[in-house]
Amino acid sequence: MSDSTEMKKGWSRNQMAELAAHDIPDGSCVNLGIGIPELVAQYVPEGREFLYHTENGLLGMGPTPESGEEDPELINAGKKPVTALPGASYFHHADSFAMIRGGHIDVCVLGAMQVSGNGDLANWSTGEVDAIPAVGGAMDLVQGVKNIFVITTHCTKTGDAKLVEACTYPLTGVGVVSRIYTDLAVIDVTPEGFRVNKLAPGVSFEEVVEKTGAPVLPAA
Amino acid sequence: MSDSTEMKKGWSRNQMAELAAHDIPDGSCVNLGIGIPELVAQYVPEGREFLYHTENGLLGMGPTPESGEEDPELINAGKKPVTALPGASYFHHADSFAMIRGGHIDVCVLGAMQVSGNGDLANWSTGEVDAIPAVGGAMDLVQGVKNIFVITTHCTKTGDAKLVEACTYPLTGVGVVSRIYTDLAVIDVTPEGFRVNKLAPGVSFEEVVEKTGAPVLPAA
Amino acid sequence: MDKRIQSVSEAVADIQNGSTVMIGGFGEAGSPIELIHALIDSGARNLTVVNNNTGNGEVGLAALIGNGQVRKMICSYPRSSHSKVFPELYRAGKIELELVPQGTLAERIRAGGAGIPAFYTPTTVGTPLAEGKEVREFNGRKYVMEPWLQADYALIKCETADHAGNLTYNKTARNFSPIMCIAATTTIVQARKIVAPGDIDPECVVTPGLFVDRIVQVAEPLQESKLIAEGVSYP
Amino acid sequence: MDKRIQSVSEAVADIQNGSTVMIGGFGEAGSPIELIHALIDSGARNLTVVNNNTGNGEVGLAALIGNGQVRKMICSYPRSSHSKVFPELYRAGKIELELVPQGTLAERIRAGGAGIPAFYTPTTVGTPLAEGKEVREFNGRKYVMEPWLQADYALIKCETADHAGNLTYNKTARNFSPIMCIAATTTIVQARKIVAPGDIDPECVVTPGLFVDRIVQVAEPLQESKLIAEGVSYP
Numbered sequence: 001m002s003d004s005t006e007m008k009k010g011w012s013r014n015q016m017a018e019l020a021a022h023d024i025p026d027g028s029c030v031n032l033g034i035g036i037p038e039l040v041a042q043y044v045p046e047g048r049e050f051l052y053h054t055e056n057g058l059l060g061m062g063p064t065p066e067s068g069e070e071d072p073e074l075i076n077a078g079k080k081p082v083t084a085l086p087g088a089s090y091f092h093h094a095d096s097f098a099m100i101r102g103g104h105i106d107v108c109v110l111g112a113m114q115v116s117g118n119g120d121l122a123n124w125s126t127g128e129v130d131a132i133p134a135v136g137g138a139m140d141l142v143q144g145v146k147n148i149f150v151i152t153t154h155c156t157k158t159g160d161a162k163l164v165e166a167c168t169y170p171l172t173g174v175g176v177v178s179r180i181y182t183d184l185a186v187i188d189v190t191p192e193g194f195r196v197n198k199l200a201p202g203v204s205f206e207e208v209v210e211k212t213g214a215p216v217l218p219a220a
Numbered sequence: 221m222s223d224s225t226e227m228k229k230g231w232s233r234n235q236m237a238e239l240a241a242h243d244i245p246d247g248s249c250v251n252l253g254i255g256i257p258e259l260v261a262q263y264v265p266e267g268r269e270f271l272y273h274t275e276n277g278l279l280g281m282g283p284t285p286e287s288g289e290e291d292p293e294l295i296n297a298g299k300k301p302v303t304a305l306p307g308a309s310y311f312h313h314a315d316s317f318a319m320i321r322g323g324h325i326d327v328c329v330l331g332a333m334q335v336s337g338n339g340d341l342a343n344w345s346t347g348e349v350d351a352i353p354a355v356g357g358a359m360d361l362v363q364g365v366k367n368i369f370v371i372t373t374h375c376t377k378t379g380d381a382k383l384v385e386a387c388t389y390p391l392t393g394v395g396v397v398s399r400i401y402t403d404l405a406v407i408d409v410t411p412e413g414f415r416v417n418k419l420a421p422g423v424s425f426e427e428v429v430e431k432t433g434a435p436v437l438p439a440a
Numbered sequence: 441m442d443k444r445i446q447s448v449s450e451a452v453a454d455i456q457n458g459s460t461v462m463i464g465g466f467g468e469a470g471s472p473i474e475l476i477h478a479l480i481d482s483g484a485r486n487l488t489v490v491n492n493n494t495g496n497g498e499v500g501l502a503a504l505i506g507n508g509q510v511r512k513m514i515c516s517y518p519r520s521s522h523s524k525v526f527p528e529l530y531r532a533g534k535i536e537l538e539l540v541p542q543g544t545l546a547e548r549i550r551a552g553g554a555g556i557p558a559f560y561t562p563t564t565v566g567t568p569l570a571e572g573k574e575v576r577e578f579n580g581r582k583y584v585m586e587p588w589l590q591a592d593y594a595l596i597k598c599e600t601a602d603h604a605g606n607l608t609y610n611k612t613a614r615n616f617s618p619i620m621c622i623a624a625t626t627t628i629v630q631a632r633k634i635v636a637p638g639d640i641d642p643e644c645v646v647t648p649g650l651f652v653d654r655i656v657q658v659a660e661p662l663q664e665s666k667l668i669a670e671g672v673s674y675p
Numbered sequence: 676m677d678k679r680i681q682s683v684s685e686a687v688a689d690i691q692n693g694s695t696v697m698i699g700g701f702g703e704a705g706s707p708i709e710l711i712h713a714l715i716d717s718g719a720r721n722l723t724v725v726n727n728n729t730g731n732g733e734v735g736l737a738a739l740i741g742n743g744q745v746r747k748m749i750c751s752y753p754r755s756s757h758s759k760v761f762p763e764l765y766r767a768g769k770i771e772l773e774l775v776p777q778g779t780l781a782e783r784i785r786a787g788g789a790g791i792p793a794f795y796t797p798t799t800v801g802t803p804l805a806e807g808k809e810v811r812e813f814n815g816r817k818y819v820m821e822p823w824l825q826a827d828y829a830l831i832k833c834e835t836a837d838h839a840g841n842l843t844y845n846k847t848a849r850n851f852s853p854i855m856c857i858a859a860t861t862t863i864v865q866a867r868k869i870v871a872p873g874d875i876d877p878e879c880v881v882t883p884g885l886f887v888d889r890i891v892q893v894a895e896p897l898q899e900s901k902l903i904a905e906g907v908s909y910p
Contacts, residue, residue, distance in 0.1 A: 027441050029650045049441055051604075051650060055777065056701045057847050059648045060604075072703055072898055073848035079702040079755065087604040087637025089645035090846055092853040092881070093701075093727075094554075094785040097778030101555030101796065102622060104650055120801075132762045133774050136752040139804065140778030143797040144555055174801035247676050249885045269676055271839075271885060275542065276466045277612050279883045280839075292468055292663055293613035299467040299520065307839040307872025309880035310611055312618040312646070313466075313492075314550040314789075317543030321561060321790030322857060324885055340566075352527050353539050356517040359569065360543030363562040364790055394566035547791070556782070557813035559794040578792035578822070587813070608878060643843060644879040 010183035010200040016151045018043040019198075020109055020181050023149070028106040029053055031141060034078040036151045037109035053105055055137045057096050060088030077137065100137070100144040108145035110138065112152040112180070114167040117193035117214040119177040121150065122169035135172075142173035154182035154211055161213030163187065163194060184208050192217060230403035230420040236371045238263040239418075240329055240401050243369070248326040249273055251361060254298040256371045257329035273325055275357045277316050280308030297357065320357070320364040328365035330358065332372040332400070334387040337413035337434040339397040341370065342389035355392075362393035374402035374431050381433030383407065383414060404428050412437060442603045443655045444634065448478035451628045451656045455484045455593055462490040462549065462591040462620040463501060467520065468664035470613035472597035472630050473500045475656075477674055479595070480504050486511045490549070490591060492542060492616060494518040494526035497668035503675070505529065512536035514589070516545050522668055541569065544586055546619060552590035553622025553651075560585055594624030597661065598647070601631035602638070605652030606645045614646065621651040630658040677838045678890045679869065683713035686863045686891045690719045690828055693746075697725040697784065697826040697855040698736060702755065703899035705848035707832035707865050708735040710891075712909055714830070715739055721746045725784070725826060727777060727851060729753040729761035732903035738910070740764065747771035749824070751780050757903055776804065779821055781854060787825035788857025788886075795820055829859030832896065833882070836866035837873070840887030841880045849881065856886040865893040 011019065017039035024030060024040075026048040032038050041063065044050055052061040054076040061076060062083035070081035084090075099105055114122040121142055124135045142148050152162055163180065179197070180187045185208045186198040195217040196208060209216050231239065237259035244250060244260075246268040252258050261283065264270055272281040274296040281296060282303035290301035304310075319325055334342040341362055344355045362368050372382055383400065399417070400407045405428050406418040415437040416428060429436050445451045452475060455461065461479070465471030480503055489510050495502030504510060506525040518526050518537060529535040540548065541563050551559055560583035564570040574585040596617045599610040607629060609617060621627045634657045667674075680686045687710060690696065696714070700706030715738055724745050730737030739745060741760040753761050753772060764770040775783065776798050786794055795818035799805040809820040831852045834845040842864060844852060856862045869892045902909075 051441065053650070054847075056704070057850050059650060060642070071846065072900055073705065074846040075702065075704050079704075084642055084846070085637075087602055087606060087649060088642045089606055089648040090642050090844070090849055091645075091648060092849050093777070093781035093851045094854045097781050098550075098554035098622060099648075099650065101778055101782075101798065102553045103555060104553075104622070125803075130766060132754045132765055133772070134752045134754050135774060135776050135804065137777035139776040139802060140798045143800070144778070171802045271676065273885070274612070276469070277615050279885060280877070291611065292665055293470065294611040295467065295469050299469075304611070304877055305872075307837055307841060307884060308877045309841055309883040310609070310614055310877050311880075311883060312614050313542070313546035313616045314619045317546050318785075318789035318857060319883075319885065321543055321547075321563065322788045323790060324788075324857070345568075350531060352519045352530055353537070354517045354519050355539060355541050355569065357542035359541040359567060360563045363565070364543070391567045547789070551794070554782070556794050556796060557816075557818055559786070559791050561791060581792075583792055611878075641879070643846075643881075644876070646878075 009202045014039055016181040016183065019186060020149050020151055021045060023179065024050060024107050029104065031055065031105050031108040031145060033108065033110040035111045037111060040109050053099060055096050055100060057091050057093060058084060058088060060085045097140055100140050103144060103146060105145045107147045107149060108141045109149045109151060110141065112150045112162060113169050114162050114164050115150055115177050115180055116164055116167050119175040119189040120167050121172045121177050122167040123172050125170045127170045138172050142176040147178050148176050150177050150180045152180065152182055154184040161211060164213035184211065195220060229422045234259055236401040236403065239406060240369050240371055241265060243399065244270060244327050249324065251275065251325050251328040251365060253328065253330040255331045257331060260329050273319060275316050275320060277311050277313060278304060278308060280305045317360055320360050323364060323366060325365045327367045327369060328361045329369045329371060330361065332370045332382060333389050334382050334384050335370055335397050335400055336384055336387050339395040339409040340387050341392045341397050342387040343392050345390045347390045358392050362396040367398050368396050370397050370400045372400065372402055374404040381431060384433035404431065415440060443605045443652060444603060445654045445656045448474045448630065448656050448658065449481060451475065451654045452478045452482055455479060455482060457484055458486045459484065459592040460488040462594040462624055464596045464615065464617035464620050466492050466612065466615040468496065470597050470615050470617055471500050471664055472595045473662045473664060474658045475595040475628060475630050476500050476504050480507050480509065480675055485509045488512045488514065490514045490589065492516050492545065493520060494523055496520055496522035496664060498525065498673035499667045500664050502526065505535065510535060512538065514538040514540060516540055516542040539569065546616060548586055548589040549616065549623045550619045552588035553619060556588060558585050558587050589623060591624040592626065594620040594627045596621060596627060596629045598629055598631050600633045600635060600640060601629055601655045602635050602640050604637045605649035605655060606640050607647035607652060608640060608644060609646055618647050621647045626653045627651055628654045630656050630661065632659060632661065678840045678887060679838060680889045680891045683709045683865065683891050683893065684716060686710065686889045687713045687717055690714060690717060692719055693721045694719065694827040695723040697829040697859055699831045699850065699852035699855050701727050701847065701850040703731065705832050705850050705852055706735050706899055707830045708897050708899060709893045710830040710863060710865050711735050711739050715742055715744065715910055720744050723747045723749065725749045725824065727751050727780065728755060729758055731755055731757035731899060733760065733908035734902045735899050740770065745770060747773065749773040749775060751775055751777040774804065781851065783821055783824040784851065784854045784858045787823035788854060791823060793820050793822050824858060826859040827861065829855040829862045831856060831862060831864045833864055833866050835868045835870060835875060836864055836890045837870050837875050839872045840884030840890060841875050842882035842887060843875060843879060844881055853882050856882045861888045862886055863889045865891050865896065867894060867896065
């Protein structure tokens with residue numbers, strides 16, 4: 001069975017993002033990581049309002065500007081052009097990370113290389129000798145933001161489990177992840193370890209267990 | 221000999237303030253303590269410009285407003301009405317004391333209860349059991365500002381020396397004072413202790429020695 | 441996310457006995473006198489209050505203290521030419537005082553809001569206020585370790601607020617308010633003017649909206665010094 | 676106290692070999708490209724540079740690095756879609772890297788400017804970046820001690836400066852610049868506009884003038900991404 005058929009059976013990137021968006025309460029202040037997490041902004045549920053924070057100094061971030069309207073001095077943490085909504089504010093980096101470290105951001109959605117059953121996250125370095133290490137704001141976000149959601153494919157392209165007993169890649173933070181959205185399932189990190197919250201259509205609990213590198217409990 | 225005759229022979233409060241003002245280089249950022257130090261602002265020497273900082277959040281403080289022009293939300297650290305000059309800026313208390321603690325203020329002029337020969341300053345508490353202790357920004361200023369000048373009468377009203385071997389009052393800071401302006405003399409705090417920099421008209425070195433509670437060296 | 445509340449009494453209604461409350465202001469400049477008076481009316485007791493001072497006359501913060509609602513003051517300068525309430529209670533042993541140098545107070549509050557549990561400062565080294573504190577040398581100079589300061593509530597006066605809680609202040613009435621907004625779990629603001637989101641230039645917002653929970657308009661706030669001159673005593 | 680300087684080359688002329696230089700900007704936003712190019716022209720070598728990134732293409736910060744003038748980079752994210760100069764030198768062992776999480780980098784810079792030699796942060800606890808650092812528990816949670824970061828010079832791009840050095844920035848080009856202004860002994864600023872004191876609203880000043888030493892006008896600064904798209908390489 002190839003990876004591409006797996007993807008068809010489970011949730012798409014956009015569906016994972018939509019599931020995550022639905023779990024964010026109205027009025028939350030949200031920081032979205034680079035990559036799939038950015039898609040979350042497209043799925044704000046009807047009747048809810050999120051306030052987007054980008055760590056490079058903007059609260060009240062709006063959507064991508066129209067082509068031709070980009071301002072190279074109005075960008076997000078991924079260095080892509082964004083807009084500012086009415087009620088936005090600009091601030092410097094120390095103030096921005098005071099928001100993060102001080103627990104003022106409600107939800108952060110991040111990508112992952114590995115997550116362990118106790119919520120450890122590895123998402124910044126493969127630890128390879130030749131790699132250029134780059135951490136950005138990930139280590140600050142996982143320590144400071146109240147809820148850390150992860151969106152990731154359940155397995156690597158080569159089929160290795162990304163949800164593991166213990167991360168083998170260098171850690172971003174210890175015990176920081178609360179919920180994981182994969183193509184196969186929504187999985188909570190609980191004191192007892194991974195627990196399925198919801199299975200993707202056509203995906204069995206057994207398949208999730210098989211493709212997870214650590215014990216997984218069924219939905220409570 | 222009464223205190224009042226002493227005062228006539230030596231320098232007045234205004235003269236002490238003027239002497240201090242003359243020792244402040246052009247372009248300095250200056251913080252003036254409450255009391256006699258406030259008079260320094262009246263004696264900025266011709267051709268020099270000082271930038272006044274008040275720790276309650278204003279840089280570019282101007283003189284007292286005209287009567288009737290006072291704004292209760294524009295005050296100095298002594299809680300008296302002031303004005304803001306063109307080029308002024310407002311900021312919050314943590315930023316204001318970052319200026320102080322970070323060494324960005326050039327000169328601070330303070331009052332004193334006692335100064336010791338190694339530059340210890342006591343100016344916040346008599347240590348009496350019944351007194352309400354109040355420190356304000358003095359301990360921050362003496363640690364953070366590059367040059368700490370003290371303006372004080374040489375002796376207390378009862379004739380006790382204020383320049384002493386070791387302060388008996390609770391300290392504001394250890395080894396922080398660089399120069400003292402009294403009614404009798406300008407005195408530097410040097411690695412060898414007090415040293416007269418300048419004597420007031422009609423005041424002898426011997427008189428200064430006699431009225432000082434620690435060894436005093438003559439002008440170099 | 442409209443954070444407007446109709447009245448000052450509603451805004452402070454949930455402040456419980458035993459809460460820690462940061463109150464903005466340096467003397468009367470920036471003192472949220474209407475919110476303080478509402479807190480007096482609410483009757484919450486056994487409070488720990490953080491403010492640079494201890495109030496003047498018998499209105500505002502001094503009245504809150506005088507009304508016996510404050511167990512402990514954390515401040516840098518608990519006396520002034522018009523303060524008598526605190527000194528009397530303090531001498532009578534009826535109120536606790538934690539005396540903190542002004543810059544350390546400000547930095548401890550900022551640290552509380554910024555998630556920094558402790559930091560080192562040269563302030564107080566070698567003085568009685570360093571007693572019992574960890575002293576440590578960095579680069580050949582001694583520093584004292586100071587802990588963060590956090591609060592359950594902050595009572596704040598600002599100039600202009602938008603519905604989303606973005607704030608600007610007026611001149612030196614800014615003082616401790618922006619850092620108290622970030623150090624409190626619940627920040628309650630009285631604003632002279634309330635405007636729609638977008639009406640405050642995003643470059644000039646001093647307190648971003650996520651730090652503010654409740655906004656109530658007090659278009660013409662009482663002025664402490666005027667009340668004192670008139671001999672007013674609250675309640 | 677008029678802090679205006681005529682040219683960028685004059686503004687950076689005294690930067691010596693071996694200096695630590697903080698450079699504002701997050702990617703190209705806020706990058707003082709004309710000051711950096713002037714530093715390339717000046718030829719100062721063996722620099723330690725603090726910036727969130729390591730530059731893009733072969734202009735600005737990347738060109739400074741590519742020109743062999745930088746001994747060590749202190750940054751949080753030394754790669755990007757357009758960065759190749761730093762990775763090549765790093766792999767060849769020709770440049771040092773101190774990798775610091777972005778929030779810790781910001782706070783270390785602020786601490787440097789605020790006279791705080793060290794502070795505790797939860798960031799990096801339990802990760803390889805905490806190795807060799809003091810870990811300490813406060814209120815049952817672990818924190819890492821981090822030292823301040825100071826510099827000899829800061830190179831800053833701002834939107835508007837007045838003669839006295841008061842600065843405002845443009846949108847997210849603000850980023851690290853205000854804290855770098857306070858952490859450097861000498862702060863050198865390129866401004867799109869220079870105005871007279873009083874022309875910037877004192878409520879909206881982001882960097883007060885006392886933190887700024889030299890101002891030079893660059894009315895129409897080069898845009899890094901445009902230069903890269905055009906294939907420009909500096910010098």
